[in-house]
Amino acid sequence: MGLFPSSFFGQKIDMSKSKIICLEKKDPLVINAISVLKDEIEKRSGIVLSRENKFPKHSQNRMVIGLEGGLNKFPIEYQQLLGTMPVTNKEGYKIAMLPKDNVVLVVGHDSRGVLYGIGKLLRKLEMYPGQILLPNDVNISSTPKFSIRGHQMGYRPKTNAYDAFSVQQFDDYIRDMAIFDANSIEIMPPRTDDDFTNVHMKIPAIEMIAEQSKICDRYGMDVWMWYPNMGSDYTDPDSLKVEIEERRQVFKAIPRLDALFVPGGDPGDLEPDELFNWLKIEADVLHEYHPNAKIWVSPQVFRPTKAWFDAFYGHINKEYSWLGGVVFGPWIKTPIKEITDRINPGIPIRRYPDITHNLSSQYPIPHWDLAYAITLGRESINPRPQDQKIIHNAFDQYAQGSISYSEGTNDDVNKIIWSDQDWDPETPVMETLRDYARYFIGPKYTETVSQGLMALENNLRGPLLNNAGVITSLQQWQDMEKQASKEVLGNFRFQMGLIRAYFDAYQYRRLIYETELEQHAREILSTAKAIGPINAIVDAKDILYKAKKEPVMSEWKNRCLALADDLFESIGAQLTVEKHFAAGGRGNFIDNIDVPLNDGMWLIDQLAIIEKNGSESEKLVAINQLLERNNPGPGGYYDNFGTPRSWNRVVSNKSYAEDPGGLKSPRVSFGVGLKGEEWVHEITAIGFDGHTTPLSWMNQVTSLYDEPLKMIYNDLDPNGSYVIKVAYTGRFRSKIKLTAENTLVHDFITTGVQPIYEFKIPTAALQDGVLELEWTCGEGERGAQVSEIWIINQNELIKE
Structure with missing residues (x-):
């Protein structure tokens, strides 16, 4: 049995000696899916599974992979078992077990279905060094509810990690998304509302997007591109010529492109008539290289008017041959239900949910505490599993699925939740988190990491000052940290959870400390008449300056700084501007780690004005007005x-x-x-x-x-x-x-x-x-x- 006695695991079967049986010899997607299965098992267990193209005489220790169209070549016992299960449709799969023989069957409705079935199997396997175990009740027949399931991965300087990815890292990350049900990746052209390059980028953007397209094609995933209108004038012939030539170069460089998403604004600011005239021209260029690709467009405009929307939906309802559908995303005034009422039946809608930002975004954290808003900021590491399910399920019935708006790895957990919900909105959040923890961190962390991620979301709920659960959350993550192996401590997904636990607890303690300092300073100022205004001002400022001169829990801060370095090393995450060369105001929340959490800065500023002006009696009046504000x-x-x-x-x-x-x-x-x-x-x-x-x-x-x-x-x-x-x-x-x-x-x-x-x-x-x-x-x-x-x-x- 290897390292662990069977009694320790309960009702699980040992797949460690399995052979992979697959009769399919030509389908490249199925062959690549088999490679995914072999690679990921070897990576986690060290076990190299062999593959055979025929059924051996003995019937034990098998992982049987196949297509529904080839079931007539399977043993009759397997056919009968699979035949008792509910039917599947496009991209669906069946996983069936014969525990007595240590056999698991993974059968895809089509080639993509094989990959998603293998992904589900990998998520349920418990892989230890030298041993592979599988619960003996993994019998699943599943078809995705939504046809579009994916995430944006822009290779541009504005992101908080993608810009530092190598080709291999993109391959690994895209594979991770596919294993958790994604069938689409959205890339970006070299020119957006951003710089062309930065110190992190390994190769030019035009080369990387070609590599991203190749990776997706290898996994059978659709390639989308977000392409904003950055031109200066879409009516001037010379300006149009520049835009057309740029797109021709981009579209030619990409081997696979299934859909183009053009936002109506942010960036770009075209009136609907001008926008759709340009989209017709753009479609002609697109079809020179990708004749089956469609263009999707969003009614996104910063200052919307009724006339703008009337014109926009008027164009949509003309159902141009090149039009793929409408995208519902950030800063769109029209609720998605109203969009369905305004467009012709049959015109599809794709969601573009902002899962990457905490505030000033499509779905801000509700009633978020200001202390978090000014420290974690807009784009921190932000697992919000429960919120993401709520957001997804609120409007899922109006769309064909979603491709999320993402700026890097900070929203990694949210991506997994969205893909799982796009596959099946009935999936419990905890089931997804357990799969996430088991597969990405290890089976020993199935419960601890999944519960730890839920705890991090609960840290964000309600007023921070009375959220004592923040300390409990840190203690739980510290327990995992103490027991973690070197490999787990170097795992970027574990590092992301750990740094948030330390960061949250540090802000909690600072908030308590700095709130008390401010109250103390105000009490001193209230005695200004007795001790004199200047003495009161000096003493109050001394108290307020203690926040910097005598900080609390510096060891928690230092651990955050060390983990920020670790994340930069492991995944290229840029959590500071100076040390990790982050784009300012993006994922660099560690730069905010000591931002004041009380009104000390404002009080010191006001007291400096009072100190310099007026008589003693006027100073007393001004101090009283300050306290009575x-x-x-x-x-x-x-x-x-x-x-x-x-x-x-x-x-x-x-x-x-x-x-x-x-x-x-x-x-x-x-x-x-x-x-x-x-x-x-x-x-x-x-x-x-x-x-x-x-x-x-x-x-x-x-x-x-x-x-x-x-x-x-x-x-x-x-x-x-x-x-x-x-x-x-x-x-x-x-x-x-x-x-x-x-x-x-x-x-x-x-x-x-x-x-x-x-x-x-x-x-x-x-x-x-x-x-x-x-x-x-x-x-x-x-x-x-x-x-x-x-x-x-x-x-x-x-x-x-």
């Missing part, structure tokens, strides 16, 4: 939408499971975006007039486009005289209008010019003691964002 006065309300309590005011008619993208319901957002500052995938504390901003300006409740943002305040004084102060900050600027009970509070103003506005609340809006507020944007705007609200009862202030 959030106080709305007697009978008033203050809300900061970085806190769960304030979200209780927000009206939402849809749950997260119904609207995870927030197209019809409010969602969380981050960023300051004031006084000409442009948001560049980072959340910074610099804002108005160059001064540090309070944390409250960095977190908003947001509604997208022209969807109204509504809030309700109860129990106000019907006879009161109220004003509202509101902070308009956030990633993007919009023209926004506020009404109360359908009465105008302020007409359209452009946000981003100043942070805080103050308006009188109409008396008519308060007659029943309930204040209903509604923000709306003009047509074509990005959306409404609100970070703070003060409701102030001026009658009560007068009484004071």
Whole structure:
């Protein structure tokens, strides 16, 4: 039995002495699938399985691989067993076992089905050095529910790891995706909204995309290409000539290309008539080299109008011969259900889910804590298995499947979840995670790593300050770390989980520590009248500076830095700009590891101004105003939408499971975006007039486009005289209008010019003691964002 007694494993059969039996001698996809099976078993167990092209006389210790069309050549016992199983269709497979003979059958409905059946078998095998075990109840008949299942792998400098891949690493990674059900890979042309090259890229992009195409073809996978419109003018003949020649060179270089995805925008900004005229020209060039390829297009535009959408869908419904379908992805205003209502029946939709970003994205982490948003940032290592299943299943019935938007390896777990859900949306998340852990890390880690990944997602839920589970999660990963072999410690997938566990725990401890330091500093400032304003300012600043001078849990930080180096070595992951040459604002979350988590920077900035100006009495007044900043006065309300309590005011008619993208319901957002500052995938504390901003300006409740943002305040004084102060900050600027009970509070103003506005609340809006507020944007705007609200009862202030 090898290294482990059979009793240790329970009901498992030993496949260590198996021979691979396959009668197929000509089909290249089946032959390559057999190589995948042999290679992956040898890689994990050291066992080299031999292959035979005929059935030997003895009937034991076999892995029998075949096509349904060749079953008449199988032994009658095998035919009968397979015949009792449900029928399969395109890309489907059957896995059947004869435990008494240590025999497993893998039969594909077609050539691709053989690969997916072998992938499923590999995921269920327990492979140890010198031994291969298989549970004796692996009997499966399965056909994918969705025909498009894949992921984007752009070889460009903007990614957080792909740009460092060699050809072999792409082969390995694409194979991994195929083993977990993917049948498509989306590549990118050499010219996108990015540089042409960087220090990581092993070969020119035009050569690598040709290699990616060859790899996919070897596995029988479809090749898609995301090709944005980067030209300066698509009506000028000279500009068009440049665009056409570029595409001719790209399409010629790629041996296989099945579909072209052209986003309507981001980048690119064409009106629909101009866009579709260009797509017709592009299709002609495409068909010179890939005559069966289709073009898919998305209604993606940053400032959408009704006229734009009417024209876009008008073109779609003409059903041009070159049109493949519509792509639903990030920053598309129209919900996918509405797209199905607007296009002709039979026009397919492909989803383009953003599984790679945490915020300012299609599916941001709901109600995410600001401490995580400013440290983990937009593109960290982000396993979100439960959320991904919710997002997938919310709209899967409207599409033919999906090819995810990915910027590297940070979303590795999410890719596997999506592919498994595209195969079968009924698959439990934990089953996929167990397969992931068993196959990629090792069978001894099936439970520990799968549970550890779930724990990392739970780390992200709710307020960090009271999430003690973060420490438990680290302890669990540390237990695995202590017991791990050198090979496991060098496994990039294990490293990604481990670094997140350390990083999360470090932020948790820092948040507790820095929150207490800020409270202590505020308490000192409250004694300014007794000890003098200058002494209070000096002492408060000394306390706040302790966050840098006397940091907590430096050993956890140091472990993160070491693991960042390990990931750069193992997979080319770029988690810092200076050391690992990451693209700024992308996957470099380790650069944010010590970003302040309290209002210390803002307080120090404000105290420096107070210290330099005014008399002692004026300094005391200024200090008091600083401490009382959030106080709305007697009978008033203050809300900061970085806190769960304030979200209780927000009206939402849809749950997260119904609207995870927030197209019809409010969602969380981050960023300051004031006084000409442009948001560049980072959340910074610099804002108005160059001064540090309070944390409250960095977190908003947001509604997208022209969807109204509504809030309700109860129990106000019907006879009161109220004003509202509101902070308009956030990633993007919009023209926004506020009404109360359908009465105008302020007409359209452009946000981003100043942070805080103050308006009188109409008396008519308060007659029943309930204040209903509604923000709306003009047509074509990005959306409404609100970070703070003060409701102030001026009658009560007068009484004071």
